[in-house]
Amino acid sequence: xxxxxxxxxxxxxxxxxxxxxxxxxxxxxxxxxxxxxxxxxxxxxxxxxxxxxxxxxxxxxxxxxxxxxxxxxxxxxxxxxxxxxxxxxxxxxxxxxxxxxxxxxxxxxxxx
Amino acid sequence: xxxxxxxxxxxxxxxxxxxxxxxxxxxxxxxxxxxxxxxxxxxxxxxxxxxxxxxxxxxxxxxxxxxxxxxxxxxxxxxxxxxxxxxxxxxxxxxxxxxxxxxxxxxxxxxxxxx
Numbered sequence: 001x002x003x004x005x006x007x008x009x010x011x012x013x014x015x016x017x018x019x020x021x022x023x024x025x026x027x028x029x030x031x032x033x034x035x036x037x038x039x040x041x042x043x044x045x046x047x048x049x050x051x052x053x054x055x056x057x058x059x060x061x062x063x064x065x066x067x068x069x070x071x072x073x074x075x076x077x078x079x080x081x082x083x084x085x086x087x088x089x090x091x092x093x094x095x096x097x098x099x100x101x102x103x104x105x106x107x108x109x110x111x112x
Numbered sequence: 113x114x115x116x117x118x119x120x121x122x123x124x125x126x127x128x129x130x131x132x133x134x135x136x137x138x139x140x141x142x143x144x145x146x147x148x149x150x151x152x153x154x155x156x157x158x159x160x161x162x163x164x165x166x167x168x169x170x171x172x173x174x175x176x177x178x179x180x181x182x183x184x185x186x187x188x189x190x191x192x193x194x195x196x197x198x199x200x201x202x203x204x205x206x207x208x209x210x211x212x213x214x215x216x217x218x219x220x221x222x223x224x225x226x227x
Contacts, residue, residue, distance in 0.1 A: 004154070034215055043116075044202070044218035090155070099168065100145075100216060102155035 002027040004093045006103035013081050014111050021076040021106050023065075023091035031093050033074040035065055038088040038105075047089075050074065061085070083112045115139065116219035118203050124225045125193065133188040133222045135203030143208040144186040145216065146178060149200040161186060162208055193226045200224070 007022040025031060035047040048059025055067040065076045074091060091103040116137045125131050137144060146158040160168035161180040175197075177189040186203055200223050204216040 009152075036218075043220040044204075046215050046217075049215050092155075099157065099160070104152065104154045 002093065002095055002099070002101050004091050004101045004103040006089075006091050006106050008106045009104065010107045010109070012109045012111065015083055016080045017110075019076070019078040019081045019085070019108070021089055021091075021108070023074045023076065023103060024072050025074065025091075025093040025101070026072065027093060027095050027101075030096055033065075033067060034092040034094070034100075035059065035063070035074075035076050036090045036092060038090065040087065044090065047076070081108075081110050083110045086110045116203055116205055116217050118201075118219035118222050120222060121220060122223045122225075124227065125190070126227050127193060127195075129193075130189070130191040132190065133201055133203075133224075135186040135188075135219055137184055137186075137203075137205035137217070137219075139205055139207075139217060141205040141207045141217070142183050143206050143214075144180060144183070145204040145206075146186065146188050147202040147204065149202055149221065155202070158188075190224075193224075195226050198224055198226045 003026045005024050033050040036044045037047050038044050047063050048057050048065055050057045050067045058064045063078050065074050067074050086109050089106045089108060093101045119134045143162045145160050148156040148158055157170050158172045159178045175192050179187040200221040202221045203219040206214045206216045208214060
């Protein structure tokens with residue numbers, strides 16, 4: 001079965017530090033990939049998505065992700081985090097059907 | 113109201129109760145989903161409806177019963193639940209059948225506690 005895995009369960013960073021959250025997917029065919037964010041007390045929101053084309057995808061709030069097909073990876077990055085980035089981050093994939101596969105999430109805490 | 117709304121936001125129920133969760137999407141989408149979100153676990157897809165027809169049921173116990181009367185409304189009927197069913201239940205919608213990437217839009221969830 002298709003799956004998405006996130007390596008980091010809890011990340012703690014100081015403000016202005018660089019961020020990289022890992023995401024790997026198991027599906028070998030055409031795949032759409034997403035990163036969602038869930039701020040404390042709020043609902044899941046889309047950060048960015050990859051469908052095709054340029055493997056470097058830019059999203060909202062300065063986030064970006066790179067699709068590396070050979071590594072089955074779609075890591076999320078941000079060069080300088082802020083306290084307001086404290087949230088839960090979820091990687092998700094969708095195959096040619098209409099099923100979405102979510103990772104377990106990474107909890108990010110940014111210390112002022 | 114815009115986006116995806118869910119009611120109630122919080123629900124506490126006993127194991128013998130019957131309750132329903134409601135979801136409404138105001139985005140004109142044609143697919144709706146129920147997910148269960150538990151701590152330290154991936155989001156678990158429960159049900160998928162495309163054009164009001166159920167297309168997925170991921171081995172969900174029969175004590176959870178979905179209903180989709182139209183493409184904008186989705187219900188989850190609950191009866192004789194177990195304490196391990198306590199979780200955040202999320203509703204989502206998306207547009208299916210277009211050439212664009214149809215990401216899902218999520219509601220705020222219903223925090224369910226089963227006593």
